[in-house]
Amino acid sequence: MSRHACIVGAGIVGCATAYALARDGWQVTLVDALDAPGQGASLANGAQLSYSYVEPLATPAALRALPGWLLSPSGPLRWRPRMEGAHLRWLAAFVRACRSAEVRRTTEALLALSFASRDTLHGWLRELPGAEPVLHHARPGKLVIHRDARARAAVMRQLAWQRELGCRQRLVTADECIALEPALAAIGREAIAFGVWTEDEEVIDAAALARTLAQASGATLRLGRRAVGFEMQGGTPHALMLQGDRIAVDHFIVTAGAASAALLRPLGVELPIEPIKGYSVTLPIVDSAAAPRASVTDQSRKMVFARLGEQLRVAGFAELTGFDLRIDGARIAALCAAVQENFPGACDLRHSQPWAGLRPATPTSRPLIGSTGLPKLWVNTGHGALGLTLAAGSAALLSRLMAAQPATIDARPYAPAVTLRNAAMKSATG
Numbered sequence: 001m002s003r004h005a006c007i008v009g010a011g012i013v014g015c016a017t018a019y020a021l022a023r024d025g026w027q028v029t030l031v032d033a034l035d036a037p038g039q040g041a042s043l044a045n046g047a048q049l050s051y052s053y054v055e056p057l058a059t060p061a062a063l064r065a066l067p068g069w070l071l072s073p074s075g076p077l078r079w080r081p082r083m084e085g086a087h088l089r090w091l092a093a094f095v096r097a098c099r100s101a102e103v104r105r106t107t108e109a110l111l112a113l114s115f116a117s118r119d120t121l122h123g124w125l126r127e128l129p130g131a132e133p134v135l136h137h138a139r140p141g142k143l144v145i146h147r148d149a150r151a152r153a154a155v156m157r158q159l160a161w162q163r164e165l166g167c168r169q170r171l172v173t174a175d176e177c178i179a180l181e182p183a184l185a186a187i188g189r190e191a192i193a194f195g196v197w198t199e200d201e202e203v204i205d206a207a208a209l210a211r212t213l214a215q216a217s218g219a220t221l222r223l224g225r226r227a228v229g230f231e232m233q234g235g236t237p238h239a240l241m242l243q244g245d246r247i248a249v250d251h252f253i254v255t256a257g258a259a260s261a262a263l264l265r266p267l268g269v270e271l272p273i274e275p276i277k278g279y280s281v282t283l284p285i286v287d288s289a290a291a292p293r294a295s296v297t298d299q300s301r302k303m304v305f306a307r308l309g310e311q312l313r314v315a316g317f318a319e320l321t322g323f324d325l326r327i328d329g330a331r332i333a334a335l336c337a338a339v340q341e342n343f344p345g346a347c348d349l350r351h352s353q354p355w356a357g358l359r360p361a362t363p364t365s366r367p368l369i370g371s372t373g374l375p376k377l378w379v380n381t382g383h384g385a386l387g388l389t390l391a392a393g394s395a396a397l398l399s400r401l402m403a404a405q406p407a408t409i410d411a412r413p414y415a416p417a418v419t420l421r422n423a424a425m426k427s428a429t430g
């Protein structure tokens with residue numbers, strides 16, 4: 001008889017987990033507070049499967065740039081300090097994670113996971129013929145444009161090191177940038193110091209992928225149902241409590257994105273996850289030749305541009321402002337202005353679809369995949385800025401861990417470093 005797992009959270013990570021477990025013979029129930037899979041942070045994200053761009057947010061360079069970013073109201077980063085223990089501990093851990101040795105360890109681990117993710121997703125897409133058109137999956141390559149020539153030496157060092165780890169990237173001149181992506185001609189070669197070209201990077205619609213995987217998994221969907229806690233029996237989760245209902249199964253997996261920590265805290269399980277808000281705008285393309293075909297990152301503005309069929313998605317910004325999903329009009333205006341400046345005339349700016357989402361970020365940028373330390377309770381969360389890129393590999397890894405099978409990559413870097421408190425022994429709901 002197959003074992004039954006209940007997954008809490010039907011974002012891209014939860015839906016990928018449902019698909020991976022179903023492939024491995026599990027019966028799956030997938031729960032979400034919202035009324036469709038692929039909402040939350042997965043709805044209108046940057047759409048990048050950026051397998052070679054996994055460098056963590058916490059780096060020595062980020063630490064140096066932090067004061068300048070925070071002082072500029074239009075800068076890519078915003079921080080509203082909160083005198084909360086979990087927030088302050090997260091910040092302290094973020095600063096510790098900025099050490100070079102830590103950044104190298106994390107980058108190596110994330111590259112292994114991202115390459116595994118690419119292989120896993122390609123395998124899944126072969127099993128889902130007919131899905132490709134709705135997913136807008138493409139391999140247009142990724143071009144990162146740098147406007148500051150002073151960054152060149154550091155970028156070259158990074159590329160040389162990442163080449164040893166299996167990335168296929170090259171430094172290109174301004175002219176080569178425009179040859180690779182002719183739509184960039186509008187900003188002119190003088191505005192570009194140099195670029196980095198990665199030919200095998202991909203794009204996909206995250207929400208459509210989540211819906212496709214949820215459906216193909218055959219999971220029982222319990223949508224529009226908020227999980228409020230767990231019923232415990234002798235220190236073991238026995239049932240998931242929903243508003244007015246409960247689900248009793250063999251195993252539970254929390255994939256609730258930025259809300260994962262709050263759901264597990266009453267059990268005494270502390271996860272270091274901070275919501276980092278980002279914004280996107282999706283625009284109809286009205287002049288195909290003026291819109292980029294490659295996926296483009298404007299490094300100085302920290303914005304990404306991705307073509308999804310007849311639409312252009314532009315995403316950016318990082319705000320540590322708590323669980324606040326309000327859309328700041330100035331951020332949306334800045335994204336639209338960047339589209340108009342980089343790709344003038346490409347899109348109809350009057351029909352923009354603004355969006356904001358909360359990246360579930362750990363201090364190190366390493367996701368948390370594995371056991372919570374409580375029997376039968378697992379997590380697959382904390383994917384920060386890379387949840388789409390890493391979802392398939394993370395799901396496959398968790399499925400192996402749950403089956404106590406050897407995985408293709410080392411699971412240790414993702415082992416949730418949870419602090420268990422006595423509360424876990426009590427009944428925890430509410």
Ligand SMILES: Cc1cc2nc3c(=O)[nH]c(=O)nc-3n(C[C@H](O)[C@H](O)[C@H](O)COP(=O)(O)OP(=O)(O)OC[C@H]3O[C@@H](n4cnc5c(N)ncnc54)[C@H](O)[C@@H]3O)c2cc1C
Nearest residue numbers: 009011013033040041042046048227257278386387388389
């Ligand atoms: C602006 C922006 C751009 C991004 N661009 C990219 C990109 O280009 N490439 C990339 O790889 N990543 C990108 N990301 C990151 C990526 O979107 C996230 O890492 C990913 O969506 C996280 O997925 P998730 O499934 O963990 O969380 P979510 O998608 O947030 O899903 C969590 C789900 O859990 C549900 N939930 C929460 N609490 C409960 C509860 N108590 N009961 C029931 N359900 C609950 C929520 O309703 C939600 O549906 C971007 C993020 C942002 C914000």
